[in-house]
Amino acid sequence: MSTPERRAEVAVGLSFLVTAAAAVGLAVVYWRGGQPQLEGLLLAVAFSGLAYGFVTWGQKLMPPGPVVEERHTLPSPPGEVAELEEDLDRGVVGRRTFIVRALTIAGGALGVAALFPIRSLGPRPGNALTTTPWRAGMRLVTDDGTPVLAADVPLDGLVTVFPEGHAGSADGQAVLVRVRPEQLHPAPGRETWSPEGLLVYSKVCTHAGCPVGLYQADDHTLLCPCHQSAFDVLDRARPVFGPAAVALPQLPIRLDGDGYVRAQGDFSAPVGPAFWSRR
Amino acid sequence: MSRSWTRRRWAAFTLGPVIVASAGVWFVPLSRAAVAQTPPQATPRAGVVRTWLADCAVCHGSDGRGSDRAPSLAGAGAALVDYELSSGRMPLPPTASSTTKTRRHQAAYPPAQQRALVAYVVGLTGGGGEAIPTVDLRGADLAAGGEQFRLQCAACHAWAGDGGALLHREAPDLHDATPVQIAEAVRTGPGTMPAFGQAALDEAQLNGVVAYVRYLDHPTDRGGQPLWHLGPMAEGAVAVILGLGLLILVTVWIGEREPTP
Numbered sequence: 139m140s141t142p143e144r145r146a147e148v149a150v151g152l153s154f155l156v157t158a159a160a161a162v163g164l165a166v167v168y169w170r171g172g173q174p175q176l177e178g179l180l181l182a183v184a185f186s187g188l189a190y191g192f193v194t195w196g197q198k199l200m201p202p203g204p205v206v207e208e209r210h211t212l213p214s215p216p217g218e219v220a221e222l223e224e225d226l227d228r229g230v231v232g233r234r235t236f237i238v239r240a241l242t243i244a245g246g247a248l249g250v251a252a253l254f255p256i257r258s259l260g261p262r263p264g265n266a267l268t269t270t271p272w273r274a275g276m277r278l279v280t281d282d283g284t285p286v287l288a289a290d291v292p293l294d295g296l297v298t299v300f301p302e303g304h305a306g307s308a309d310g311q312a313v314l315v316r317v318r319p320e321q322l323h324p325a326p327g328r329e330t331w332s333p334e335g336l337l338v339y340s341k342v343c344t345h346a347g348c349p350v351g352l353y354q355a356d357d358h359t360l361l362c363p364c365h366q367s368a369f370d371v372l373d374r375a376r377p378v379f380g381p382a383a384v385a386l387p388q389l390p391i392r393l394d395g396d397g398y399v400r401a402q403g404d405f406s407a408p409v410g411p412a413f414w415s416r417r
Numbered sequence: 418m419s420r421s422w423t424r425r426r427w428a429a430f431t432l433g434p435v436i437v438a439s440a441g442v443w444f445v446p447l448s449r450a451a452v453a454q455t456p457p458q459a460t461p462r463a464g465v466v467r468t469w470l471a472d473c474a475v476c477h478g479s480d481g482r483g484s485d486r487a488p489s490l491a492g493a494g495a496a497l498v499d500y501e502l503s504s505g506r507m508p509l510p511p512t513a514s515s516t517t518k519t520r521r522h523q524a525a526y527p528p529a530q531q532r533a534l535v536a537y538v539v540g541l542t543g544g545g546g547e548a549i550p551t552v553d554l555r556g557a558d559l560a561a562g563g564e565q566f567r568l569q570c571a572a573c574h575a576w577a578g579d580g581g582a583l584l585h586r587e588a589p590d591l592h593d594a595t596p597v598q599i600a601e602a603v604r605t606g607p608g609t610m611p612a613f614g615q616a617a618l619d620e621a622q623l624n625g626v627v628a629y630v631r632y633l634d635h636p637t638d639r640g641g642q643p644l645w646h647l648g649p650m651a652e653g654a655v656a657v658i659l660g661l662g663l664l665i666l667v668t669v670w671i672g673e674r675e676p677t678p
Contacts, residue, residue, distance in 0.1 A: 175641040193671050281568060286616045292547070292604075296611035298568065315611065351572040354583055355611040361584050363572055368584050379584060 146198035150191045157187030268408045271304040272389060278314060278338070278399040279305055286399050288336060291316045294355035298341060301401070309409050311341040312389050313350065314399065315371055317358060325374050328406075331390040336399065338389040339375045340409040343367055345382035347410050360386065384412055465533040468526070472508040473538070481542040486515060490538055493605075494546015498535045500601035502526065504594070519608065521593055550600040554628050562625025563632075565618060570626065573610075577646035578633040583609065592634045599627045 160183040167176050278286045278299040286299055297314045304310050319335040331337075339360065343350050348364035358371040359378070367380030375386035387405035394400050470479065476487035483489030490498070501507040505522030526534060539546070567576065573588035575581045580590035586609045591599065600623055606612030618626060636643075644651050 174639065178641075189667070197673065280616065284616075284619075290614045290616035292606075292612040292614040294606050294612050295614045295617065296569075296606075297614075297617040314616075349572070351569075352583060353611045354586055354609045355606050356586075356609045359584060366584060 146194060150195045153187045153191040157184045160184035267413060270404055270409055271301040271307050271310045272401050272404045274401060274403045276401045277302040281305055287397050288334060288393050288399050289397055296353045312338050313341050314338050315353060321372055331388060333393050336391060337371060338391050339386040340405055342410045343382060344384040344386060344411060465537045468534055469537060481538060491542040492545040495535050495539050495549045496547040496601040497605040497607060498538045499549050500598055500607055502531050502534060504598050547604050550604055552596040552600045552627050553624055554596060557624040557628035559628050559632060562629035565622050565626050566629045569617060576648060578630055579646060591630050596627045596631060599630050
């Protein structure tokens, strides 16, 4: 046996033994209580040993290639060729118009039938883009479903709220903030929407739909973490910075006799990014 | 020229340490004396009024109703005043201007003096505001606290509590905050931060959040290498550059063949 081949054989054998040793080590470490990093390292050593062994085996000990087996030609026997030519001459193989038409009908029917499962894609979207779960009289609740008491929201306070019974709702999520009532100059038509300086705006950014969860209380700015769109809470959540072009929809609210915050209806506009019928 | 330079340098080398040392000798007993002269229990009222007038009234006004340099402290409450003083954000250094950002420093006053000052400021401005919250971490639910942290805090302070950029502002990192300071900040919303009242976090949830923020200072990094807690982007970059690079090298090695002899 030549020396390089012998060397390669020893290297392959040794790397497999390394794998065996690492596997034993892995079992021991696991048995003694485990240590994730050490276990990972031993597993990596075990597989590396296998990999080194296999590749070296293939590269150094297998016969060198590439080996190509030429394929022989596959002609039809001369007799068959002559028979086919004879059949064509006699018109045995002809056009089958009836069969072709029937096949067209079959294909067409299958294609039409394949359109019917469109019905199974789910309920029709309807006006889901323009409405949210908010209804008049619904209480505002937190993410765990607790109704929000107005007295529990301090000045400059921030609470993420949902429609009662829809905690976690993606399009119904909103932010409730409290500002000084004297700082607030509600837009015409929105005078009754912000009792005691409490304001609720949709939490879904009108730019790309991220949660507008950052509130700078000292300058009354809601900030979107994705693209830094900023909205002025005191002025209809008008965009004042960043790519958003549309104000956050406002949720009209009122306080009930027990001090809970309730919605007067749905948002002032469809929530989220603009779509085709909206600017 | 060179001789006078050498002489001056010698003078600096010899005299410098002497001056520094003598200043230290003078300064240490003086500062000790200053603390000893105003023990809070002996003359609390006089001491705290002097501190108020010397360090706070310059900007907040002698009646605490604010000036064009600083906001009114009316209704600030014990929690907010204690937060600003204990985290060293107040008083501002004498060099501060109206644009100086408040940052965490060593607290300026010893605890007793700080307590007296908090009580004095709250009394001066007619009370009100949030009392210093009590934090109980013994029964705190760390997992639920983490949930609330990611819901309500992580947007600004980042997922590992390292802080982050806002619009012309920044959210500070939370690693040096004490449990009481965290609770005070949550309840009162100092500076840019909004306040989180009972509606946003009840007492149990607040305890959980405080426990989680403290946990973030020494998290158990299951993966071994935390990569400075830079987040999923950093981890992804390491995976792509190191992992894929290594895979490419291995692929090249596997495809290699010994030249046929």
